[in-house]
Amino acid sequence: MPSPAAENLAPVLSPEGFALLNSVPEGGAATDAAALELNLRLRREGHSPELVTAVVHQARLRARAAEKLGPFAAHMLLTRAGLEQATRLNVAALHARRFVDAGFRGIADLGCGLGSDAMAMAALELDVTAVELDETTAAAATVNLMPWRNARVVNADATSFDLSGFDAVWLDPARRTTSSSGTSRLFDPEAFSPPLSFVESLADAGKAVGVKLGPGIPHEALPAGCEAQWVSVGGDVTEAALWFGPLARPGVRRAALVIGAHGSAELTSPDDYDAGASIRGDVPVGDASGFLYEPDGAVIRAGLVAEALDLVGGHLIDPHIAYFCAPELVATPFARAYRVLNVRPYNVKALRAWAKAEKIGVLDIKKRGLDVTPEELRKVLLAGSGKSARKKATLVLTRIGDARVAIEVAPSLVAGDTPEDTGSS
Structure with a gap:
């Protein structure tokens, strides 16, 4: 956790401090070594320790x-906790577009944080009032929104802010708590600030409401009547956004929006999540052969694995596991494909002998449904391979029924992919 002085914005809000911060070259504190050099240089130039600490901290946050x-980061004021929760600008633009497409104009952004969503709204010519309870964060948001005349910041409690005169409401509740050991995530929706029940009360009162939540929100916690959209960017699931009233799309209850190097694609369902569908046999199940598909995290979170496998003519390999297989390689933005080479029982001794015999030197391990730590297992399996081992391999560890299995696979190229796209983690 940064020291209180590091998160103190007062020094960089002074004319001297702001000018000094903006004089730091972009990326001038991108590494520990660069940050230390910047710190020493500014001190040699005679700036106070407090100012130097604040400037270097801001420069480091801007780099991150x-x-x-x-490019907006190079001109923003930031806090560590605010940056952790800030919406990626390309996703914030999608949020703002919802309000534009629904015909709204005046938006209240409750719990605006550093203002990334408000920035996107203002850029699309929406009239936005950003409300933030934390005084330090509100000060940062004020600076960040200065380029837009149609945006303003109010330091106030979102739950008591007067919403009369606003067309619609956007919320990004605080989902982290800060202690002496740093920041940690909150998982109970009622522990958020403001809580999910407050969001529901606004929707029940007839407000058009959108809210950004963490992607781990359980399906049973989703309010009735809203659209839930999970979003992944570059394979990282960033959020679950709930949309109420006219901001929700007709016929969409669950959605997975996948944003990658080749654009964006979306999978939707009009139905509530049914956790028992695969167990009842409503989803096809078959053997591990042909091509194994690893669904994008947003697809898994949204409970849309059955819809994704249907697109490639696939089947689950186990009713409880998200991996699925198909006889043919079919391009899909919703899953990464691997060619199945071999299916072995999960036996550490046998797998170590296999790695040694095959001269495996680089091993990627994926797992689902097994209590295994890939990093630790990799060390064990490669311990006897020797320095001459050069081959690369990928193992998928999972369950098929009561059996624990290790599926040897090879990343598969499909139209539009590059070898980097199919690299495993």
């Missing part, structure tokens, strides 16, 4: 924020 916030 570049992937999520793009």
Whole structure:
């Protein structure tokens, strides 16, 4: 956790501090070594320790924020907790587009954090009032929204803010708690700030409401009558957004939006999640052969594995496991495909002998349904391979019925993919 001085924005909000921060070259504190050099240089130039600490901290956060916030990061004020929860700008643009497409104009952004969603709304010419309870975060949001005349920040409690006169509401509840050991995630929707029940109360009162939640929210916690959309970016599941009233699309209860190098694709369902469908036999189950597909995390979170396997003519290999197989290789944005080479019992001694005999030197391990730590198992399996081992291999560890299995697979190229796209983790 940063020291209180590091998260203190007062030094960089002064004319001297803001000018000094903006004089730091982009990426000037991208590494520990660069940050230390910057710290020493600024101190040699005679700046106070407090100012130097704050400037270097901001420069480090800006460098880390570049992937999520793009070129905007180089001009923003940030906090560590705020950056962890901030919406990626390409996803924030999709949020803002919902309000535009629904014909809304005046938006209240409750719990705006650093203001990334409000920035996207303002960029699409929506009139946005960003409300933030934390004084430090509100100060950062104020600076971040200064380029837009149609955006303003109010330091207030979202639950008591007067919403009269606003067309619609967007919320990004705080889902982390801060202690002396750092920040940690909250998983109970009623522990969020504001809680999910407050969001529901706004929707029940007739407000058009959108809310960003963590992707781990259980299906049983989803309010009735909303659209739930899980979003993944580059394979990382970033959020579950709930949409109420006219912001929800007709006929869509669950959706998985997959954003990658080749654009975006979406899978939807009009029905509530049915956890027992595969167990009842409503989803086909077969052997592990042909091509094994690993669904995108958003597809799994949204409970849309059955819909994804239907697109490739596939079947589950176990009713309780998200992996599925198909006889043919079919291009799909919703899953990564691997050619099945061999299916073995999961036996550490036998797998170690296999790795040694095949001269495996690089081993990727994926797992689902087994209590295995891939990093530790990799060390064990490769321990006897020797320095001459050069071959690469991929194992998928899972269950098929009561049997624990190790499926040897090879990443498969489909139209539009590159070898980097099919690399396993």
